[in-house]
Amino acid sequence: GAVVSQHPSRVICKSGTSVKIECRSLDFQATTMFWYRQFPKQSLMLMATSNEGSKATYEQGVEKDKFLINHASLTLSTLTVTSAHPEDSSFYICSAYTMNEQFFGPGTRLTVL
Amino acid sequence: GENVEQHPSTLSVQEGDSAVIKCTYSDSASNYFPWYKQELGKRPQLIIDIRSNVGEKKDQRIAVTLNKTAKHFSLHITETQPEDSAVYFCAASLYNFNKFYFGSGTKLNVKP
Numbered sequence: 001g002a003v004v005s006q007h008p009s010r011v012i013c014k015s016g017t018s019v020k021i022e023c024r025s026l027d028f029q030a031t032t033m034f035w036y037r038q039f040p041k042q043s044l045m046l047m048a049t050s051n052e053g054s055k056a057t058y059e060q061g062v063e064k065d066k067f068l069i070n071h072a073s074l075t076l077s078t079l080t081v082t083s084a085h086p087e088d089s090s091f092y093i094c095s096a097y098t099m100n101e102q103f104f105g106p107g108t109r110l111t112v113l
Numbered sequence: 114g115e116n117v118e119q120h121p122s123t124l125s126v127q128e129g130d131s132a133v134i135k136c137t138y139s140d141s142a143s144n145y146f147p148w149y150k151q152e153l154g155k156r157p158q159l160i161i162d163i164r165s166n167v168g169e170k171k172d173q174r175i176a177v178t179l180n181k182t183a184k185h186f187s188l189h190i191t192e193t194q195p196e197d198s199a200v201y202f203c204a205a206s207l208y209n210f211n212k213f214y215f216g217s218g219t220k221l222n223v224k225p
């Protein structure tokens with residue numbers, strides 16, 4: 001199957017700093033990628049749809065100025081959590097759709113102190 | 114937007130028994146329904162999916178049924194094994210796979 005990578009896998013940062021998470025499709029091109037947030041023992045919550053060459057589409061209740069998404073190429077989307085606070089601590093997962101299937105990245109565990 | 118509900122939240126079965134997980138969705142425009150298995154600390158993996166033009170699909174010990182009229186779909190696992198223990202998520206997709214909305218998940222525990 002297709003491979004999606006994420007970097008970093010874990011990040012710990014201080015409150016008020018910004019954190020960038022990268023999502024890459026390694027062996028295919030993805031015009032659309034998705035960003036999810038997953039709280040412990042809970043489901044995946046769709047945050048936004050990342051579109052190559054255009055603005056991301058955010059789900060209701062997700063602050064676009066807080067979670068900046070940039071899809072600069074057909075293989076890379078980035079999520080930047082700006083001015084992170086402890087409540088932003090979570091597991092962030094990206095995915096990309098190809099070959100009639102959605103492939104997930106391994107996720108990034110963000111801890112904000 | 115789409116609302117996907119999933120039941121039960123936890124399910125314990127004895128090895129060899131069957132397990133059934135049920136989901137409902139709200140938007141009749143949804144036309145693709147995948148099921149994912151997520152082991153602790155790992156990414157979700159697609160295990161089976163069904164499209165709205167089909168009522169049932171089977172892959173070895175796993176099957177999915179879809180009732181479009183009632184807007185619900187179910188995952189059936191037969192002859193469960195300890196390695197089936199994981200969290201299972203259903204999802205519904207709108208607009209030709211452009212967005213996926215997930216159910217709340219079911220933690221399946223298969224006791225040896």
